[in-house]
Amino acid sequence: MERIEGLAKLTGRERYVDDLQVDGALWGMTVRSRAPRGRIREIRFDPAVDWSEIVVVDHRDIPGANEVLLIEPDQPVLAAERVRHVHEPVLLLAHPSREVVRRAAHAIEIEVDPEPPYLDVSVPPRPDQLQRGEDNVFKRLRIEKGDVDTALARAARVVEGEYRTGAQEHVYIETQGMLAWEENGVVFIKGSLQCPYYVHKAAIRALGREPDGVRIVQAATGGGFGGKEEYPSMIALHAALLTLAADRPVKIVYDRGEDMEATTKRHPAIVRHRTGVDADGRLVAQDIDVVMDGGAYVTLSPVVLSRGIIHASGPYRCENVRIHGRVMLTNSPPHGAFRGFGAPQTHFANERHMDVVAAAAGLDPIELRRRNLLLDGDETATGQRIVDGVDRIALLDQAVDLSGWREKEAAHAELARTDPWLRRGMGLACFHHGAGFTGSGEVMLASRLDVAGLPDGRVEVRSANIEMGQGTLTIFTAIAAARLGLAPSEVAIAEADTGRVPNSGPTVASRTAMIVGRLVEEACDDLRLRLGLPADARGEEIRQAVREHARATGEETVGRAEYEPPRGVLWDDATYRGDAYAAYGWGAYVAEVEVDLRTWATRVVDFVAVQDVGTVLHRTLAAGQVQGGVAQGIGWALMEECRWKDGAMQNAQLTNYIVPTSFDLPPIRVHFGETPWPGGPMGAKGLGELPIDGPAPAVVNAVARAIGVAPTEIPLTPERLMDLDRRAEGRHARIA
Amino acid sequence: MHGSPELPLSFTLNGDAVSVEADPAARLLDLLRYDLGMTGTKEGCGEGECGACTVWIDGLPADSCLVPAFQVDGREVRTIESVDPARLGPLLSSGATQCGACTPGVVMTGLWILENPGLLRSHAIRELMAGNLCRCTGYDGIIEGIEAALGTRS
Amino acid sequence: MKVERPRALAAALGLLGDAAAPLVPLAGGTDLLVHWPVRPDARTRGYLDLQRLDELRGIRWSEDALELGALATYWDVITDSRVGAEFPILVEAARQVGAIQIQSRGTWAGNVANGSPAADGVPVLMAFGAVIVLESRQGRREVPLDAYYSGYREGARREAELIVAIRIPRRAHALQRFVKVGPRRAQAIAKVGLAVARSEEGWRVVAASVAPTVRRCRAVERRLEERGLPGSPEELDDALRADVAPIDDLRSTADYRARVLARVLFDATRKGGA
């Protein structure tokens, strides 16, 4: 089966928000703070502009609460008295001409009496930088298992390390945008988004409306990667406020600069490890401290931290684990959801650290991992017993074999002897990723999904989970078609419109295929039941029954499903113990890199990605998820760097924030172990995020081995690598 | 509205003669998308980096965000709207598109390679595609699709 | 915004140099258009579109020179097999400018006139001893490219002048090398650029992104003439210090630029032909 909307995309017929042309629509624009923190003293409008022709909205025009409601209500829709970060929205403008509204935005000065910003989480805040509690901490979390201090004291060796990861920009190729209009007293908001019901929740709060007074509709979405999880609520509210003020449809589409400066990034993190191993290199204690920079408002930081710390000790067996995490308020734009959601940061630290531990223990990195990988029946740091039948050691061995590790290492040694400048190395990472919401999250979401029989005999899947490139439409179609014995062409997927589809939860956390896909199966079963058909009814029987029902009752038949947690999955939020996720995907990635000692530039020359994510539902889509995730991971590892100054991103252009091109990447070789997981549709687990966890440590470990340095920070730019190499100088100064 | 008189221009668009009046400050991308309603060509950055806005001008790929509309006067422009879907099977099967935002640009550059296979005597596909950023696919699906369409990959 | 679109060079020159209505020449637009969406003033200026001046198109060969018309693009050079045979690093540099979408529109003359210290076309032209041909209503004059820049984005062109051609002398080269060190392998702005050519006239070494302008490295050239090939990158340090002054900026550090330049230069001088 081909991607459902593939041809529409290949021919340019797919409609994204900026492709929707609405008669009489105005262009909206956001006027933002230039200061990282302070009290708004005055807003000056240049008298040279005719303001009477421009719609201007400020915080006083918000009918409901001035809050972008998500976890906490701390983030305003429009700053009222104070600003807490650069590029914080203060005013909104609209006009029929984009040119006029752009010029108008340049003609407004927001004067701010500055207050001292807090920008660096590696040092504690000064009293005058405090903005939350007595320490600017948004959230603290801890995981405790066994007795770490005793185990460390008794360990044969204790190895310490500190690792840092930088902010990462999503660079979805479609920038953010929203279109809003009012129709029969209902505010419609349509745009680029991952979570229609998040936007809905925020909109009824800020617009002060009943749930049916607002309808959120997803337009085709040109990539999200988490970047369209929370920020779209902000833009949606802005477009809605303007449309209410102007009484006309309003479209806001960010240009690339605004999108990069103002919207969320991956949380920067500092992770410290203290690891005890016994004489055989077995882990006896892991003491881990995680600090994340949350930016100016809470947004999703507590859950990012949570996923980060749960994955921080890696896919390893260890009796004594202590993980402390905190996420801090700083005066940079809020950091937020990004594919992996905290786990890539902690996996980078852990897998880089495992190579350091291996060296200290006198083991090769493969052997160290073979000795410590979780076996079926072992417990994770939260005490979750892993029994999914996946052989993690076999995955590692497969990745190593496919990469040609042993033969290549010999060739690399030869290269180092003969070439004055070029060095190559192999690097490895083992990792895991929990699918679905953390802990009791899925229970609280209580997702619902419908499958309706249409009068023409087709069925329609109604869910709030959206397509953003990852394949939702195709996967849901395939699942429903298989369950009911229909052709894919007989399955329609409803537009994600909160007025028409139930809340099946957000499209995040690798949950769509695994959790919501399972609901598709259950709703299909329920439809069959409601049609009065036996459980094995398929194809023609279904088709006929659907048509007859519609003819007889004049109504469609709707099969319904609601999430129920798999039996025996238990989580205690108070102690952070139990089953953190219903299922995990497992990965073992190997990178081969070449470092040019003339320039300290690193090129990834081969990449092998082996993972087990249960049954693979669609081979091309799954491989594409892995390859895309690996490409983002390689970018994060080597070149993607946000350059900050006074809380503002300095390189908010694609010329200066560099992502990999086709010429920078090797073919990414993808292999799947396919141990079916009974809890998922057709045996599948979540896949979307796993591939971003492994590439950075694999690549950096390979660089470390290629030239004999010990990097601790990404992106490992040539400049950083040069500095490391100079410190290690003398070992390879040989010139031909 | 800012006193710039519109400029008349005539060019060939996907084989048809077109005459329009354009704002002198309009980029070819704006002309196509907002004046002519041909929204297949996408804006990903407006700074020539991403290639989502790629069209052909006189047979060569160009970023339409970097071309003033008036410069296509007398020239031949080809956009994604001209592409025969029947040619896109290999790209569909290989997973060349995910979110689709980069895709029209990718297809226009890919098609240029398909129509000028002699380029591959001196260039690799990965080099020729380097002006089209894709954040979803990691490029493998794109490269494989072009290879399949060229018949160099089974 | 005002636009003039003359069809003849004489008419174009007639429009330039009116101080009351200054016009910005516009060729491929790959430098100028980047600013259109973000800088309102870029959309209110007057432009002189050069694209209809067919006189300025193409590549011409004569007995002793290769002449690039002011509208000659990178792609024109990449696809010209004669250029590839005689001036291979001209093609190499062109291939490393942006990607095809930029190569198809961007002009060599625009690269020169834009005056970026990080330009890729300029260093190669300078290493070949190229001469910039300027013309105004008052007539033609020629400025050697290595004397063209006086400061950051300041060139010899007067407002009334257009670059009409770039003339590259045809010399026998024992060695020509181009090195671009960017943050990625394509579509990148150079953090360090280098062009080296060795002909019967001696060494020519040109560096980019390490000074306010693309810079001919005369001290390095002297060092190579007088003392032959260096034995290590460090032996080039003194000469380089006299020639270039790299800085820290958004894209790299002074330290990185200095060390990498020494290394790639050392390596380039030692490798055989192009």
Ligand SMILES: Cc1cc2nc3c(=O)[nH]c(=O)nc-3n(C[C@H](O)[C@H](O)[C@H](O)COP(=O)(O)OP(=O)(O)OC[C@H]3O[C@@H](n4cnc5c(N)ncnc54)[C@H](O)[C@@H]3O)c2cc1C
């Ligand atoms: C995405 C992207 C990637 C790029 N990559 C590179 C790269 O890798 N290396 C590189 O060197 N550059 C790069 N550039 C910059 C640019 O493409 C080149 O400098 C190009 O050569 C400019 O030529 P143009 O004809 O497009 O210039 P235009 O934008 O038309 O003009 C540039 C300047 O030159 C002036 N000008 C142009 N022609 C004349 C003339 N005949 N007489 C007098 N003045 C004139 C203009 O007034 C203007 O000031 C890149 C640009 C972009 C957008």
Ligand code: FES
């Ligand atoms: S929009 Fe033109 S290159 Fe990105």
Ligand code: FES
């Ligand atoms: S398919 Fe999403 S950017 Fe290429």
